[in-house]
Amino acid sequence: MRGKAFLVQSLGQRPTTVLGPLVAVVATGLLVAGLADETASVVVRAQSAHEVGPPVPAELPEAAAGTMQAVADRAQARYDADVAALRIHRPAYPFWQHIFTIPDGSIVYGSRTDGHLIATFPQRGNWVRDGEWVDPAHARVLQGQSLPRRLGDRRDRVAELLEPVVGDVLHNATRGRFLAPHASRHGDFLEEWGRIYERFGGTAEIGLAQAMVESGLNGRARSRVRALGFCQWMPRNWSLLKRLSPYVIEGYNQTTQAPFCAAYLSILATMYGSLIPALSEHHAGGVNVGRTMINGERLGANDKREQYLRGSDFVKALRQISIRRYRQLFRTYGPRSALYAEMVFGNVYNVRRLILEMPQSRVYAMRAPRNLAIGAISDVTGLSRDELKRYNPALVRQVPRGANVYLPMYVEEFGPDVSFWHRPPTPEYAAVLDEFLGIEAPLEDWHTRAFAERLREFARRFVETGTEEGTVMSTMIRFTIDSLINNRRGAILTEFRSSDRIQGLFDRGRQELAAQGGS
Structure with missing residues (x-):
């Protein structure tokens, strides 16, 4: 199959253990036994490829x-x-696992009922002859059909032919080359990065799946809008983090970004009480998410998850009627914004498979006491320059003084060990984290200056724990205060909620959808 051949070639020698089960699962659309359990832990203790250094308590x-x-x-x-x-x-959210595991140049179809894979077609070629079907009996749907030449029209026509047989479907182009080379190069670090997410009270699988969707695990990824690194921080936001952080942070190192990504996701999940709108804020922005949730609330949704999801469906339906007419209800919240959270949740399956099948390596962090030239690091460790850059994608000539250098072992002369994920949390840090993550407050409160003072007090207490992770949490809380207060988010959403004009536009849109048989 195309997917199997592609992954064999792309993943190369390092992670060949991933190929059998991963390719078989992707090609057939089935789940490996045991992975279908949504609550399964990401922590699968694979044998480390570099088991060097003091034992973890x-x-x-x-x-x-x-x-x-x-x-x-x-x-x-x-x-x-x-x-x-x-x-x-x-x-259908499990469908999105297939997008990054089948090579570019294909169109995949899945079920809207549960996301299982139905068929894969080449973008160019004869779909009747070259389609790959999970259930070969479905191939007869296309027999004798003359399909349109234009790809978009052909995709829609195949969906029309499939739906009477298999039910509602969705389809999307594949992006396997976005992930495969970086999964090969960095996939053995997933367990370590997962420990980082867990230290901040996060769900490791979700954080890693988000990085997979954002950057394909590529530390040096740059988007068309210049977002950078593991979690694709916008330049302005990363510049603010660099000013807030008490030590040097290099954005192209995944292990540098991971703690900040993890802390921010946990803060947003605490604010919303859910990972779904928290993830969407990272992609669409807080004001867009706020508008979406207010729309959901007006539809009668009670909890924040339902408010976001129903509001998102409402916006998606209005965009199909008229973007121009209803733009004030959603602004720049577009189709990808609506899909983002489910794409992340769908790729949890790929995170689990990679950790299960790839031998995992340890990553140690040292805070450089001086500029460390790449040649000197190589001489001391015996590691090649390519291997050093695998651990440190930001490394070109040297690691600057005050930044972290990442290695498969601890080297004392390169600075103190700041690999907090290898040590148990202190009681002081654990207590403050638990109290912070237990905050229960209306979403509107988070937009007030009074609540910002409460957050600043938590930032101070995290610093006082004297821990690396406490410093990161403090930095990210101060970053969050800036995005909540200094960007007028609260004022914009208050106006959106209270505006008679917006309420009238909402009512008009709801009536138009109802007339068409929608919600």
Whole structure:
């Protein structure tokens, strides 16, 4: 199959263990036994390829163990509730796992009922002859059909032919080359990056799936709008983080970005009470997400998940009627914005498979006491320059003083070990984290200056824990305050909520949809 041949060639020698199960699953559209469980943990302890350095403590200090268990339980409950909501409102979300595991140049069709793969076609070629079907019996749907030449028209026509047989379908172009080379080069770091996400009270699989969707795990990724790195921070936002951080942060290193991505996602998930709008904010912006949730609230949705998902469906339907007429209800919230969260949740399956099948490597972080030239690092460690750049994609000539250097082992002369994910959290950090993640406040409160003072107090307390992760949380809380208060988000959303003109436009759109048989 095209997917299998592509992955074999692209993943190369390092992760050949991933090929059998991963390709078989992708090609057939089935799930590996045990991976279908939505609540399965990402922490699968594969044998490390570089098991160098002091052993990781097996147990948390007693004072922190119960607290961190409460943090983990809260994250799991939130994830479970999000998955339950997606199964109701976006049941096809597992479909998106196939987009990044089948090579570019294909169109895949899946079921809107549960997202399972139905067929794969080459963008160029004879679809009747060259289509690959999960159920070969479905191939007869195209027999004797003359399909349009234009790709868009052909995609729509095949959907029309399929739906009477298999039910509603969705289809999308594949982007396997976006992920495959970087999964080959960096996929053995996923478990370490997952530990980083968990330290901030996050769901590791979601954070890693977001990075997969954003950058294909490529530390040096740059988008057309100049977003950079692992989580695709916009230049303005990364510049602000560099000013807020007390140490040097290099945006092209995935292991540098991961803690900030993890902390920010946990903060947003706390604010919204859900990962779904939190993820969407990263892509669409907080004001767009706020408008979407207000639209959902006006539709009668009660909890924040339903408000976001129903509001998103409402906007998507209005865009199909007239973007110009109803633009004030959604502004720049577009089709990809509506799909973003379900794309991330769908790619959780790919994160799990890669961790299961690729031997995982340790990543140690040292805070450089001086400029460290790449040649000197290579001489001390015996690692090739290419291997050093695999751990440190930002590395060209040297690691600047005050930045982190990442290696498969700890080297004392390169600075103190700041690999907090290898150490248990302190009781002080665990207590502040648990209290912060337990915040329950109306979304509107987060936009007020009074609430900003409460957040600043948490930022101070995180710093006072004297931990690396506490410093990151403090930095990201201050970053969040800037985005909530200094960008007039609250004022814009208050006006949107109270405007008679917006309410009238909403009512008009709802009536027009109802007349067409919509919600």
